[in-house]
Amino acid sequence: MPAVKGDGMRGLAVFISDIRNCKSREAEVKRINKELANIRSKFKGDKTLDGYQKKKYVCKLLFIFLLGHDIDFGHMEAVNLLSSNKYTEKQIGYLFISVLVSESNELMKLVIQSIKNDLSSRNPIHVNLALQCIANIGSAEMAEELGQVIPKLLVSGETIDSVKQSSALCLLRLIRNAPEVIKMQEWSSRIIHLLNDQHLGVVTAAVSLIDTLVKRNPEEYKGCVTLAVSRLSRIVTSSYTDLQDYTYYFVPAPWLSVKLLRLLQNYPPSDDPGVKTRLPECLETILNKAQEPPKSKKVQHSNAKNAVLFEAINLIIHMDCDPTLLVRACNQLGQFLQHRETNLRYLALESMCLLATSEFSHDAVKKHQETVIQALKTERDVSVRQRAVDLLYAMCDRSNASDIVSEMLTYLETADYSIREEMVLKVAILAEKYAVDYTWYVDTILNLIRVAGDYVSEEVWYRVIHIVINRDDVQGYAAKTVFEALQAPACHENMVKVGGYILGEFGNLIAGDPRSSPLIQFKLLHSKFHLCNVQTRGLLLSAYIKFVNLFPEIKVHVQEVLSNENQIRNADVELQQRAIEYLQLSTIASADVLATVLEEMPPFPERQSSILAKLKKKRPATKDAPVTYKQTPASQAITDLVDPSIPQIKTVEPLPTQSTGNSLLVDLALGGDSLTETNNHNNLTSSSSNSQESQDNFNAFYTKNNGVLFENELIQVGVRSEFRQNLGRVCLFLGNKSNYPMTNLTTEITNASELSSQLMIDVKPIESELPGGAQKQLQINTECITVFEANPQLLLTYKYKGGGTWETDQRLSIRVPVMLSKFVEGVAMNSKTFFQRWKALGQPQQENQSIFKAKFSVAKENVKARLMGFGFSFLEGVDPNESNCVGAGIVATRQQQIGVLMRLELSKQVG
């Protein structure tokens, strides 16, 4: 047993030795339980314990806790120790409280009382103990109770230096945890002036506090810039002997320098003439020092020196206004790229990534391309290679894209599994961004699939399809290339997907070559069929039916495959349905109908690549570039809801002809609200990153079927819905906007039972976890049984922890946009029939009339769009009065078809 420092507690030392001598985990647990029982009996016993004993037992409990065992008693005894007048007892008490008492403990009131007593003690050592305890716990309750005292301690002239240091950081902790409680306004100027304090320890502690305050309120603390620069200047120009204890291995005050350099990164470049000359001087001095021969061979010396250097480079990059400094920084980092210290190579690659984004140093960074590629090939540490990939990505531009992409592709073949997916995304983005020639792009992506097919996410192959569809100059080449790629005996399933889709659309472009005749194409695709999963098989079936249209000559072969038992009796419903429907379609539809239904896909709307969004999700906080004040081209995430994996087939539906029954005047005012809404949400891809608070667009859905239904800062709910007669299918796309998962996801229609006689609602089960950035689909099938008024209420619950500590239960109640008007289908009729029927509906319960004020323009086109949105037909020339709008529709319910007639008499008069 080694000597115990200070006033040892023998009992404790013996106990620790015992534990260490335990041969097994069981023995240890046994020994601990024995000790716990002993301590419990002592605490409960009649004999009052003296301070020493209490201290010893509390310390043992602490030790047991730190071994990883739960402690559920002893807190009261620890609190008692706080008021002991013996320092060591007090100290153990505070340690126990700091480590073991959670914020919410009911003893906190007593603890705070003791802290208050110690804060007012004349002995600064007691004051410091109390401050350290506050800084260690930092609860909101403490902030409220003590938040007023501490700023005074910090700025008072009477306070000794060590107490000032503790109070600065104590305050910092309270501000972090309860920013709204701590009011600092009246102290701001005096706090800033702590930067001038003679004691470097006080300055070191104060800079951290100021940094946090600046982040909350930059304007108020602007004055710190001048002071920080002059302080920094004094440090960097001092010799290492000047600062005595604050010199660390010949480097003057490295911690303080780094903190000051970081403080300055909170502000844009200053206009103050003094700062304008002094700061670049400081930065130059730091860069110059990096060139000087080292004053010591010790790694501590070079580490401390380089820590300051890297922080200075960060500041140079942040200011991004001095080309000379930027290029010097880049050259300095270039030297580190080949340094023998792995740490320096890692950091140089990381910092260079930031330099590559500055227009002034981008070219200087490019000079190091060879070295970086070399690093990718030779570094033994995967985290360094990862940095090299990042840097290559950052330094890529049109001039070097083909080199970099090809190097990255080569490296991918042997790359670590942990970084493959990200690399694939990066290659895909670069290939698209810098493609001069889209054949190169297609080659690159197909190579990606070949080399790292498993890591090619859906976004990547969706995107290549988007691009091929949108650019007709590359379609023939793409068809030829995928055809060749599919020849390989073993090709990745993603290749089959891309191949199936592209040949289905553009197979005709290469059909002239006898080596890729229609039949060969079809057989080639079908040879992969049995190796694929259900989704891919579905896609292939769609490709086959497209072939029927492209190449009528091979129709029989396709039909043969579709009519095979394996297809039309497939256990998978989706595949079975496709096979049967496609077979029917190919049999009964005329060539014209086929050509319409199976027409080439229209171009996708141009929008930003969803791959970028995916990359962002993968690495939510790729080394935060210090806040730049230049407007960078924002590449906001775009929710991509369109899934091209299932080729859409246009369907022509027969119009219902049956009509009349009861009449019902659908209350148009219901939709009135929606009409005041600007129609920004009519498209699923609309960027929705700006709205911070939650937004419920329910009303807009009276007249549309697709769009964003609800959105708050965590979740976005998109809707795609279809209604046909009395049936409807609503897909809710639940998108997790955060970077953290949502778990225990449950869904429930809360008013299902009351609606049950009117509306059948069937919610498909959903997986219980929604990972950060992911989107899941919740399908709801519904059938209108009879007329209903209420909307289904969907209750969504999940647990969410975010970046914080506590998991919170979240509940979200959403109105699902299923209303009666969704089951209305328009009917055409002439004036005579209309008024005949109108008059037939004479009974009071068959009529409803209401007069309401329009909340929107009553221009005819507008009204027409609204009425059609409600499902009515818009009948022109029916009503004798031109300005009246007339519509007719049928409400389809399971029980009956109800005809609805509607007249809207518009009056332009106000009032």
Added chain:
Amino acid sequence: MIHFMLLFSRQGKLRLQKWFVAHPEKTKKKFIRELITSVVARKPKMCNFIEWKDMKVIYKRYASLYFCCCVEKNDNELMILELIHRYVELLDKYFGNVCELDIIFNFEKAYYILDEFLLGGEVQESSKRNVLRAVASGDALQEEGEEPQSLLEELGFT
């Protein structure tokens, strides 16, 4: 800012844990387990930094002990590395040629030293002499504080 600091042995035995950000016990244990596993697996020539969740971990091995700090993304890695070294120096100076056993048997002292050096996850005092002086003044207080008191107790004055 530092989120937490851990000391553990090569065998993965935790010797000290200091949290500057509150987490529930369960989370702490999970973090500790994860980190120990990934740090112990690192090879000697590798760099001392690991990307971990949305933070980073800076670690260094001294004899049988790993010192390991979890910090924010934009913290200065090299400075944290030297902060670890400074803490080791402080322990070394205080205990005189510190070894793992000193930290096991005097764990409370290791905490006291740390509290004088770091507070709220930031460096409070980088001067070795000042930190040790603060710790020593506490130690001195106990000696003078205790003698007379036990004397008073003996005399029955309390």
